[in-house]
Amino acid sequence: xxxxxxxxxxxxxxxxxxxxxxxxxxxxxxxxxxxxxxxxxxxxxxxxxxxxxxxxxxxxxxxxxxxxxxxxxxxxxxxxxxxxxxxxxxxxxxxxxxxxxxxxxxxxxxxxxxxxxxxxxxxxxxxxxxxxxxxxxxxxxxxxxxxxxxxxxxxxxxxxxxxxxxxxxxxxxxxxxxxxxxxxxxxxxxxxxxxxxxxxxxxxxxxxxxxxxxxxxxxxxxxxxxxxxxxxxxxxxxxxxxxxxxxxxxxxxxxxxxxxxxxxxxxxxxxxxxxxxxxxxxxxxxxxxxxxxxxxxxxxxxxxxxxxxxxxxxxxxxxxxxxxxxxxxxxxxxxxxxxxxxxxxxxxxxxx
Amino acid sequence: xxxxxxxxxxxxxxxxxxxxxxxxxxxxxxxxxxxxxxxxxxxxxxxxxxxxxxxxxxxxxxxxxxxxxxxxxxxxxxxxxxxxxxxxxxxxxxxxxxxxxxxxxxxxxxxxxxxxxxxxxxxxxxxxxxxxxxxxxxxxxxxxxxxxxxxxxxxxxxxxxxxxxxxxxxxxxxxxxxxxxxxxxxxxxxxxxxxxxxxxxxxxxxxxxxxxxxxxxxxxxxxxxxxxxxxxxxxxxxxxxxxxxxxxxxxxx
Numbered sequence: 001x002x003x004x005x006x007x008x009x010x011x012x013x014x015x016x017x018x019x020x021x022x023x024x025x026x027x028x029x030x031x032x033x034x035x036x037x038x039x040x041x042x043x044x045x046x047x048x049x050x051x052x053x054x055x056x057x058x059x060x061x062x063x064x065x066x067x068x069x070x071x072x073x074x075x076x077x078x079x080x081x082x083x084x085x086x087x088x089x090x091x092x093x094x095x096x097x098x099x100x101x102x103x104x105x106x107x108x109x110x111x112x113x114x115x116x117x118x119x120x121x122x123x124x125x126x127x128x129x130x131x132x133x134x135x136x137x138x139x140x141x142x143x144x145x146x147x148x149x150x151x152x153x154x155x156x157x158x159x160x161x162x163x164x165x166x167x168x169x170x171x172x173x174x175x176x177x178x179x180x181x182x183x184x185x186x187x188x189x190x191x192x193x194x195x196x197x198x199x200x201x202x203x204x205x206x207x208x209x210x211x212x213x214x215x216x217x218x219x220x221x222x223x224x225x226x227x228x229x230x231x232x233x234x235x236x237x238x239x240x241x242x243x244x245x246x247x248x249x250x251x252x253x254x255x256x257x258x259x260x261x262x263x264x265x266x267x268x269x270x271x272x273x274x275x276x277x278x279x280x281x282x283x284x285x286x287x288x289x290x291x292x293x294x295x296x297x298x299x300x301x302x303x304x305x306x307x308x309x310x311x312x313x314x315x316x317x318x319x320x321x322x323x324x325x326x327x328x329x330x331x332x333x334x335x336x337x338x339x340x341x342x343x344x345x346x347x348x349x350x351x352x
Numbered sequence: 353x354x355x356x357x358x359x360x361x362x363x364x365x366x367x368x369x370x371x372x373x374x375x376x377x378x379x380x381x382x383x384x385x386x387x388x389x390x391x392x393x394x395x396x397x398x399x400x401x402x403x404x405x406x407x408x409x410x411x412x413x414x415x416x417x418x419x420x421x422x423x424x425x426x427x428x429x430x431x432x433x434x435x436x437x438x439x440x441x442x443x444x445x446x447x448x449x450x451x452x453x454x455x456x457x458x459x460x461x462x463x464x465x466x467x468x469x470x471x472x473x474x475x476x477x478x479x480x481x482x483x484x485x486x487x488x489x490x491x492x493x494x495x496x497x498x499x500x501x502x503x504x505x506x507x508x509x510x511x512x513x514x515x516x517x518x519x520x521x522x523x524x525x526x527x528x529x530x531x532x533x534x535x536x537x538x539x540x541x542x543x544x545x546x547x548x549x550x551x552x553x554x555x556x557x558x559x560x561x562x563x564x565x566x567x568x569x570x571x572x573x574x575x576x577x578x579x580x581x582x583x584x585x586x587x588x589x590x591x592x593x594x595x596x597x598x599x600x601x602x603x604x605x
Contacts, residue, residue: 157467
């Protein structure tokens with residue numbers, strides 16, 4: 001009797017397998033890759049999936065003649081204009097519309113050509129992300145060249161309030177109306193589910209690749225924007241106050257340890273961005289300017305750091321410049337003190 | 353307890369009463385209505401599962417019953433030689449584990465710090481469920497002969513300890529739905545234990561078979577009719593029910 005019942009249970013469990021229905025049609029409508037010839041680029045293309053924007057960094061020639069990108073899409077999806085079609089930048093706003101295989105979803109990607117014109121920032125213009133309400137600074141010409149950890153933190157279930165994010169504008173400015181404020185904050189319950197107990201405040205020239213935010217966070221922060229010239233000095237103003245209690249990755253307080261900030265610029269060759277795994281040690285690095293002392297500064301303090309150059313750069317080589325700042329130096333490993341606050345204003349890369 | 357539940361219980365009692373009334377007319381004087389006491393012990397096998405799998409579940413890689421003992425006392429009243437009724441009180445653990453693969457699985461996660469994340473997950477999932485209930489079963493009983501006794505009725509159960517946790521891995525989640533930003537998930541844990549409803553109600557029925565002077569073997573299917581999570585809970589977009597078979601022994605005292 002009991003044996004027979006057990007057989008029924010086994011049959012029941014087995015029949016669950018038989019209940020598997022047909023797979024749903026693919027509802028996704030991503031542009032997964034956007035390829036153009038490397039010679040036309042000053043930096044690799046960045047597909048900003050979180051904001052449905054393709055950011056292009058083009059040589060002046062490519063900008064003038066237009067490009068014919070090859071696209072790859074979510075399985076079964078279609079796109080207009082088609083992959084391989086030429087697009088020209090003198091005919092106004094460019095966009096791609098992708099339709100999912102199941103026909104139900106459309107995703108529109110804007111195409112933006114990004115240029116860093118002046119290597120000088122006062123952080124006067126800030127935008128707010130519509131979906132998640134985090135702030136990000138834009139350049140004088142409205143180009144988006146700075147990024148931060150904010151887009152990743154947005155996916156961790158923080159409040160939809162600019163002040164809930166570690167990077168935000170502050171009126172505590174050295175020059176003008178605003179400055180960039182970074183405050184290290186505690187993780188959320190959700191971020192705890194992927195083992196993150198602390199979010200350091202950060203900002204950097206570059207892009208944030210949301211796809212890697214949780215699985216490979218060090219690779220999510222892609223540092224650098226295309227650069228031309230011979231840098232001499234990295235200058236700016238900052239204030240820093242470490243938080244009260246330093247904690248390790250597990251969230252355990254480390255007594256006696258005091259947090260410090262990081263502010264640095266790195267010049268490197270190539271068009272593929274360095275990230276937090278190799279920004280300090282890549283053999284593509286040709287010059288660096290590190291803030292030597294990341295300890296507390298109660299009042300606005302000027303820094304003026306000469307670039308340490310491995311060699312002179314050649315006027316024709318493709319170069320990228322990264323500027324990285326964090327309110328917790330080891331924040332990339334989720335270590336630091338909650339409440340550590342770094343404020344930056346009036347940054348500049350001084351060229352020859 | 354809602355009106356539907358009360359109605360169900362009342363109907364069961366009434367039916368049992370009616371049946372026994374009909375029977376008692378035909379019985380001889382040898383039979384006297386009497387009480388029966390049983391201690392019942394067993395294990396629960398089954399699942400906290402959807403009725404019909406949604407198409408977002410692509411594959412069930414494994415399933416295992418968790419250690420889910422059931423221990424209780426049943427008071428039966430034999431009104432006629434064949435018909436009677438029983439009530440009981442049980443401590444029931446209902447648990448299982450499963451590993452599966454999902455595709456575009458919608459989830460909305462809300463955490464106690466007010467955080468929320470809505471999106472579609474594709475990848476692997478592992479879930480362990482182990483909920484403990486105090487259960488009050490109520491049955492009409494039918495005893496056709498010396499060997500068998502069948503019962504059918506309902507139950508009401510109050511949760512006193514809950515576990516509903518697991519992990520997702522080797523996949524990605526899309527924020528907000530199919531066209532949202534994609535985030536790769538290597539490994540993330542989840543815990544919905546505190547979201548499990550405190551009260552469950554369902555149907556139950558089974559059989560006892562005499563194997564000794566006082567000993568019987570028992571099989572009883574318990575089918576929950578109330579979703580394990582409240583409607584406000586959006587971690588899963590389909591309802592789960594407690595569907596468990598108790599296998600064990602009963603001892604007449």
